[in-house]
Amino acid sequence: MKYFLSIAVLILICLQAFSQQEKPNIILINIDDMGWRDLGFMGSDFYxxxxxxxxxxxxxVFxxxxASSANCAPSRASMITGLWNPRHGIYTVGTSERGNSRDRKIIPTENKTTLGKEYQIIPQTLKKSGYKTIHAGKWHLSDSPLDYGFDVNIGGGHNGHPSSYYPPYGNVNLEGENEKYLTDAIMxxxxxEMDKTEGPFFLYYSPYAVHTPIMPVKSLLSKYEQKSSKIGQxxxxxxxxxxxxDRNIGLLINTLKRNHQLKNTILIFVSDNGGLKGITDQQPLRAGxxxxxxxxxxxxxxxxxxxxxxxxxxxQTPITNLDIFPTILEAAEIKEEFPLDGESLIPLLTQNKELPDRPLFWHFPIYLESYKYGQNETRDSLFRTRPGTAMRFGKWKLHYFFEENEIELYNLENDLSEKIDLSGQLPEKREELLGMMKDWWIYTSAPIPQTPNPAYIKLDE
Known part of the structure; x- marks a missing residue:
C-alpha cells in the first residue's frame, strides 16, 4: 500500500512540475524616457x-x-497595478507644486510618492502562481521592490535616475568596476541571475537608460557626431x-537563447513615457x-x-500600458479576479480579434514646470502640463484644462501633430466627449482641483 502511495505522490509531483514548466516565461522591458521615434523600426534615421x-x-508592433502617464513614477505605478492614476494617487515625482507658486492659478491635488501596499501588483500575482520574480534597474515606487513581490532586486530603489552612469553611481545601490557603464553593470x-534561474520566471527589465543625466558612452560618440537626421534628432x-x-538587450536575448529560456516566453517592450523635448525629437508628434x-x-x-x-x-489599435497586467494574467492562465482598468490583449495578439472601441484617459490634476524654456510646444512656456484631463476615443483627442475650464479637440487621423483645435467647429463632438470624461471622473473619483491659489499673480499685474 505504501508503495502505491509513494508512486501516486511521485506522479503528482511530476505533474505539478510539468504544469509549472508549461507556464510561459514573462519578460517586461520598460525603457525610461524613450520616445516614440527613438528606434529604427519606428522611423528614426539617427539612432x-x-x-x-x-x-x-x-x-x-502597436x-x-x-503610456498611462507622461512622466515616470505615475506611468510605472499604473502599469504595475493595472489602475488609472486616481486609484493610486501617484501623479508625478515629488511634490505636485511644481514651478513658481505665483504662476499656479489653482492649488494642485496632493501627490503620493510611494505605492501603497494595499494594491496587488504584477510580481505578487505571478509569485503566488509559482514564478520567480526578478527586478533589474529602475523601480521608483518605494525604497525596495523586494517589499512588493520581487525575489531579486538589481539596482532598484526610490530614485528616479542615477547620479551618474559611471561608477560610483551614487544613489543606485550597485557596485561598479573598471568604469563600467551603469546599463552594462545592470545587465x-x-x-x-538568468543563468541560475529555472522554471517559469518574470523578468522586469527596467534600465535607467535613457533618462537624464545624458552621459555618453565614449566609444560610440564620434560616430554620431558625424551623423545627420531629417526628423530633428x-x-x-x-x-x-x-x-x-540596444546592445545590452541583445546580450539578454542571446543568454536566454543559450539557456533555452526564450521558448514559451512572452516578451513585452514599452517605454514609460514619451521622449524628453530638447533631448530628442518625436516629429510629427507635439511636445514630449x-x-x-x-x-x-x-x-x-x-x-x-x-x-x-x-x-x-x-x-494601429490604440492600447495602453494599463493593458499589460490583464494580458499577463491571461497569458499565464491565472484566474484570480480583482479590479483592473486595462483590457487583456491576448485575443488581439493571438487570434487577431480587435478590441471593442473604448476611451483612454489621462488625469493630471497638478502642475509640471518646463524643462527648458521654449521647447515645450505646449500651451505656454512656463509649464509642460497644467492641471487637466486628456482622453482619446477613436480618432478624437480631447484636452480639458481646470484653470479656466478650457477645451481643445483634435482629429488625430488628420492632425497627428495636434495643431488644429476643432472644439469651436464641432460643438456636438466636443460635448459628447466631455460627457464621457465627466462620467469617468465620477467613476474613478478623480480629484478636480478648483481652489484658487492666493499666491497667484496674473502676468499683466
Whole structure:
C-alpha cells in the first residue's frame, strides 16, 4: 500500500512540475524616457537600434501604443497595478507644486510618492502562481521592490535616475568596476541571475537608460557626431545611450537563447513615457515628456510570443500600458479576479480579434514646470502640463484644462501633430466627449482641483 502511495505522490509531483514548466516565461522591458521615434523600426534615421528593430519584427508592433502617464513614477505605478492614476494617487515625482507658486492659478491635488501596499501588483500575482520574480534597474515606487513581490532586486530603489552612469553611481545601490557603464553593470548582473534561474520566471527589465543625466558612452560618440537626421534628432550623446541599451538587450536575448529560456516566453517592450523635448525629437508628434499631447504619451510598444503571435504584424489599435497586467494574467492562465482598468490583449495578439472601441484617459490634476524654456510646444512656456484631463476615443483627442475650464479637440487621423483645435467647429463632438470624461471622473473619483491659489499673480499685474 505504501508503495502505491509513494508512486501516486511521485506522479503528482511530476505533474505539478510539468504544469509549472508549461507556464510561459514573462519578460517586461520598460525603457525610461524613450520616445516614440527613438528606434529604427519606428522611423528614426539617427539612432541605431538593430537588435530592438529585429525583435520588433518577431511579433506585433502597436504604432498607437500609449503610456498611462507622461512622466515616470505615475506611468510605472499604473502599469504595475493595472489602475488609472486616481486609484493610486501617484501623479508625478515629488511634490505636485511644481514651478513658481505665483504662476499656479489653482492649488494642485496632493501627490503620493510611494505605492501603497494595499494594491496587488504584477510580481505578487505571478509569485503566488509559482514564478520567480526578478527586478533589474529602475523601480521608483518605494525604497525596495523586494517589499512588493520581487525575489531579486538589481539596482532598484526610490530614485528616479542615477547620479551618474559611471561608477560610483551614487544613489543606485550597485557596485561598479573598471568604469563600467551603469546599463552594462545592470545587465551583467541580470545575465548572471538568468543563468541560475529555472522554471517559469518574470523578468522586469527596467534600465535607467535613457533618462537624464545624458552621459555618453565614449566609444560610440564620434560616430554620431558625424551623423545627420531629417526628423530633428541630433543629440550624439543621447544616441550613444540608445545604442548601448540596444546592445545590452541583445546580450539578454542571446543568454536566454543559450539557456533555452526564450521558448514559451512572452516578451513585452514599452517605454514609460514619451521622449524628453530638447533631448530628442518625436516629429510629427507635439511636445514630449511631461505633456499630454501625443509626444508625451505615445511610445514604442510591441509583443513577442513565438508560436502564438504572428511575426511582422503592425497594428494601429490604440492600447495602453494599463493593458499589460490583464494580458499577463491571461497569458499565464491565472484566474484570480480583482479590479483592473486595462483590457487583456491576448485575443488581439493571438487570434487577431480587435478590441471593442473604448476611451483612454489621462488625469493630471497638478502642475509640471518646463524643462527648458521654449521647447515645450505646449500651451505656454512656463509649464509642460497644467492641471487637466486628456482622453482619446477613436480618432478624437480631447484636452480639458481646470484653470479656466478650457477645451481643445483634435482629429488625430488628420492632425497627428495636434495643431488644429476643432472644439469651436464641432460643438456636438466636443460635448459628447466631455460627457464621457465627466462620467469617468465620477467613476474613478478623480480629484478636480478648483481652489484658487492666493499666491497667484496674473502676468499683466
Amino acid at each position: 541605431e537600434t538593430p537588435i530592438i528593430d529585429s525583435l520588433s519584427r518577431s511579433g506585433m 504604432t498607437q501604443g500609449y 551583467l548582473k541580470t545575465l548572471k 541630433s543629440n550624439a550623446e543621447y544616441a550613444t545611450m540608445v545604442e548601448n541599451l 515628456k511631461g505633456s499630454y499631447y501625443e509626444g508625451g504619451i505615445r511610445v514604442p510598444f510591441f509583443f513577442i510570443w513565438e508560436g502564438k503571435i504572428k511575426p511582422g504584424t503592425n497594428k
